[in-house]
Amino acid sequence: MDNDTHFNNDHLITWCNVRGTTFKFASITHPKTNGQLEAVNKLIKGLLRKKLDDAKGFWPEKLEEVLWAIHKNLLEEKRIAAHHQNILNKQCMEHFYNSRVKSRTLQLGDRVLKKVQTKVTGLRPRWDKPYKVIEIIAPNTHSLEDKYGERLAHPWNMEQLKYYYK
Template identity: 30%
Template sequence: MTPNRSTGFTPFFLVYGAKAVLPSDLDHGAPRVRAFDQDRATEAQQDVVDLLEEACETAVIRSARYQQTLHRYHERKIRRRTLEVGDLILRRTQSTKDKHKLSSPWEGPYTVAEVIRPGAYRLKDDNGNVLTNTWNIKQLRRFFP
């Protein structure tokens, strides 16, 4: 019943091409229900079918504009994170075994040994051993000693 922010139309209208009539409208005699006339309804239905295609195109355009606006907002607010070889980082712990709720979710520090591609890194521990797994930037955090 509520118009969608991105399309400007209700989902019911986009599916059925008409406004929904609620049971409460029927029970309380809403003006729209009282003004219903079968003869005019048939003509109005044909007009609505003609306008439905235009409404769908309008909804698609509004939705695309809304998505572009969200994308621009997201790009403005997001900060890219990059790590370089030699940076000290912490990685998210993989196992919660023997941990309690006050345990740190991070372990390390580790050193970035290799940049596989932007966002994927190979790590090296304190002993200089390179870890076999690659790590995504979402699982890493820069460490400041």
């Protein structure tokens, strides 16, 4: 137990004084940590019991293995907690970004610019001339026609279109 007086005896104090070690006692500032220490001690004792089913006198040799197992478990718990925190951060960033995005639905007759499909280099425009929305195939899929009334070969997704302000 962590509140016992294992270290407060004349033999140990004399032994420490002979070797030049000063012994200082402190009162417990955080009583809640007492329970934490007892829980860890209970965990160590339980793991030692599991490891030492047959050989009861070898606990000093097995103690290192038990402490390593506890260390690995704690690392795994920290890794899982960090992963959950990372997911929460990504969700917060996504919410922050999505709250500022203004979604736009196109209507029949709206004018749009179409993203150029070839690699754009230099000072070439990234968006192609204005087209007119002539059919809404799905919520984000539209059929377009150019200024001469010629329908484009295939429908276009909203990601490749930008509203054209007159």
